Amino acid sequence: MRWDWNAVREFMPYFWDGLRVTLQILALGSLISFALGLVWALLMRSPTRWVRWPVGVVTEFVRDTPLLVQLFFLFYVLPEWGLTFSASATGVFAIGLHYSTYTMQVYRAGIEAVPVGQWEAATALNLPVRRTWTAVILPQAVRRVVPALGNYVIAMLKDTPVLMVITVLEMLGQARLFSQQHYRFTEPLTVIGVAFVLVSYPASLLIRTLERRLVR
Amino acid sequence: MTSGLWELVLKGIWTTVQLLVLSALLAAFVSFAVGIARTHRLWIVRFLAGCYTEVFRGTSALVMIFWVFFVLPVAFGWQLVPLWAGTLALGLTYGAYGTEIVRGALNSVDPAQREGGVALSFTPWQRMRLILLPQAVPEMIPPFSNLLIELLKGTALVSVMGMGDLTFSANLVRLALQQSAQIYTYILLIYFVIAFALTRLMRGLEKRLKAGVGRAPEREVSARELKRPRTTGVGGRVA
Numbered sequence: 458m459r460w461d462w463n464a465v466r467e468f469m470p471y472f473w474d475g476l477r478v479t480l481q482i483l484a485l486g487s488l489i490s491f492a493l494g495l496v497w498a499l500l501m502r503s504p505t506r507w508v509r510w511p512v513g514v515v516t517e518f519v520r521d522t523p524l525l526v527q528l529f530f531l532f533y534v535l536p537e538w539g540l541t542f543s544a545s546a547t548g549v550f551a552i553g554l555h556y557s558t559y560t561m562q563v564y565r566a567g568i569e570a571v572p573v574g575q576w577e578a579a580t581a582l583n584l585p586v587r588r589t590w591t592a593v594i595l596p597q598a599v600r601r602v603v604p605a606l607g608n609y610v611i612a613m614l615k616d617t618p619v620l621m622v623i624t625v626l627e628m629l630g631q632a633r634l635f636s637q638q639h640y641r642f643t644e645p646l647t648v649i650g651v652a653f654v655l656v657s658y659p660a661s662l663l664i665r666t667l668e669r670r671l672v673r
Numbered sequence: 674m675t676s677g678l679w680e681l682v683l684k685g686i687w688t689t690v691q692l693l694v695l696s697a698l699l700a701a702f703v704s705f706a707v708g709i710a711r712t713h714r715l716w717i718v719r720f721l722a723g724c725y726t727e728v729f730r731g732t733s734a735l736v737m738i739f740w741v742f743f744v745l746p747v748a749f750g751w752q753l754v755p756l757w758a759g760t761l762a763l764g765l766t767y768g769a770y771g772t773e774i775v776r777g778a779l780n781s782v783d784p785a786q787r788e789g790g791v792a793l794s795f796t797p798w799q800r801m802r803l804i805l806l807p808q809a810v811p812e813m814i815p816p817f818s819n820l821l822i823e824l825l826k827g828t829a830l831v832s833v834m835g836m837g838d839l840t841f842s843a844n845l846v847r848l849a850l851q852q853s854a855q856i857y858t859y860i861l862l863i864y865f866v867i868a869f870a871l872t873r874l875m876r877g878l879e880k881r882l883k884a885g886v887g888r889a890p891e892r893e894v895s896a897r898e899l900k901r902p903r904t905t906g907v908g909g910r911v912a
Contacts, residue, residue, distance in 0.1 A: 521822055521868035522861045523829035526840055530861065533853035615733040622833055629736055642743040650740055654731035661731075 464644040468635050472648060475631035479617050482549055482627060486617075487610050489553025494560030499590075501565060520558040525619050527551050532623045548620035556613050560606060567602035568594060604668035611657050611664070628652065674855070678846050685842030686863065692759050692828045692838060693867075697821060699764025700771055707768070708775025709801065722772070729769035735830050738762040742834050759831040767824045774816045778809040811882040818875035822868050829864075839863060 500512045519527070528551045535542065542550070571594050579589040618629035626634065632645035710722035729737070741762040746752045753761065782805050790800035832841035843860040847853045880890045 518861070518865055521826075522864045523826040523840065525826075525829040525832070526843065526857060526860055526864065529840070529843070529847075530853070530857040533847060534857060537852065537854060618733045618735040619830070621735070629733075629739065633739075636743070643748055646736065646740050646744050650732050650736050653733050653736060654728055657731045658727055 459643075461641065461644060464639065464641045465648060467639070468632070468641075468645045468648060471631040471635050472628065472645075472652070475626060475628035475649070476652065478545070478625065478630075479614070479627040482545065482552065482617050482620060482625070483610065483614050485549045486552040486556065486613055489550065490556035490560050490609070490613070491606065493553060493557035495564055497557060497561035498564035498568065501561070502568070516558040516561060519555060524551065524555045524616055525622065527555060528619065528623055544623045545620070545625045548623055548625045552613060552616060552620070555616075556609055559609050559612075563602045563605045563609070564598065566605075567598035570601055571597050600671055603671055604664050607660070607664040607667060611660050614657055614660075615653065674846070674850070678849060681842045681845055682839070682859070682863075685837060685839040688756075688837050689825075689828050689839040690867075692756060692763070692831065692836075693825055695756070695760040696763035696767065696828070697824055699760055700768035700820075700824065701817075703764060703768025704771025704775050708772040708779065711772060711776045712779050714797075726769050726772045729766050730773075732766075734763065734766045734827050735833065737766050738830055738834060755831070755834065755836045759828070759834070759836060763824060763827050763831075767820060767827060770820055770823075771817065774813050774820065775809075777816075778812045779805055781812065782808050808886055811879060811886055811888065814875055814879035814882060818872060818879075821871050821875065825864065825868055825871065 497512055497516055501509055503509055528548065531547050531551050532544065535547070575593055575597065576589070579593045584593065617627050620627055621630040621633065624630070628649045632649050635645045636642045707722045707725055710718050711726070713719055713722070738759065741753070741758045742755075745758070786804050786808065787800060790804045795803065828838060829840040832838050832844065835841070839860060843856050846856045850856065876890070883890050
């Protein structure tokens with residue numbers, strides 16, 4: 458085995474580009490998944506089963522099928538239907554949608570963990586439904602679920618390399634590009650492997666701390 | 674779609690199932706070996722097992738697959754058959770998630786059970802085999818079931834390396850027919866059916882194992898609560 462530090466040095470500019478793209482995807486994807494997940498969770502509490510049932514089936518379907526195939530679906534099928542988005546926009550949407558089906562479960566657990574007394578108090582104070590949710594239930598529910606949501610952000614980080622297959626140049630995409638140009642596979646792939654551990658391990662420590670502080 | 678193309682898809686299903694079974698076996702072996710090592714009394718064993726878990730859980734499955742396919746042959750001269758390379762990468766990655774499940778379940782067995790084993794002068798191995806594992810394994814089944822679904826979704830990644838699995842066959846069909854909506858819908862449905870069958874299978878297994886230690890299986894709702902293995906420490910529910 459020959460380890461070439463020069464190749465590492467040459468790869469670093471590509472690496473920083475890739476890292477920036479990865480973090481952008483992660484940030485936007487998280488936002489989408491947090492918002493959509495909340496929408497799913499609220500829809501699942503709707504009184505009629507004609508809403509609950511379809512939402513339940515669709516989210517279960519999205520959760521149990523590979524992100525990779527969903528990406529292909531969005532990337533190749535949407536243009537056939539006349540909707541054309543850039544590769545990275547498609548990727549961000551796909552990853553956000555995929556993870557929203559996970560965050561939905563987290564929100565649901567958080568909402569169910571709000572004590573019944575809070576609901577009863579809201580009823581007793583004659584609060585309208587909207588205010589019950591925004592001022593009483595959600596602030597308490599969201600606080601509890603922050604660490605669990607953080608876990609999914611880390612999981613999402615580890616799924617961003619999949620976006621490489623639809624030509625998004627995130628970390629793995631850059632590494633592959635560099636490898637093909639210079640015919641050096643060992644260094645770029647090892648560098649990004651280490652980078653993933655270096656980002657996700659401290660992040661998981663941070664979440665463990667948050668868990669201790671926020672969830673009692 | 675012509676019958677020739679369906680044959681391609683069937684071959685893809687077969688490869689996916691093979692890969693799923695092999696990497697699930699490797700992942701199960703790794704989970705138990707490393708998970709039990711994480712409860713060892715020597716700190717150095719616990720530390721090494723912890724390093725394994727953090728490294729393989731910290732990195733991305735797709736990066737690991739690239740590494741096994743491209744770096745391993747160059748660096749160590751191990752040119753693996755694609756099926757074994759895929760098994761190795763997936764088994765080691767998802768096995769690392771499994772170690773946390775095993776460790777969490779072992780730690781959640783009532784300490785009095787272990788002490789009882791000590792009082793009866795069982796060897797550590799006898800305690801593990803006769804007392805701890807029979808009580809811990811049924812508790813592991815629901816999280817393992819979720820991990821198995823994640824592994825199934827993970828097998829799609831090997832298609833990036835040109836392995837002829839279900840996803841790869843979908844790409845071939847797309848190129849052949851020049852239209853994608855139909856084939857990708859079928860492929861998504863096939864994955865969903867496999868995932869559904871696996872969940873049923875695991876629920877049956879859980880029922881049998883729990884009957885063996887005189888406990889009822891988890892309610893359906895709570896069993897479905899969180900599908901993804903947690904990234905930080907196991908133990909405790911979300912909220």
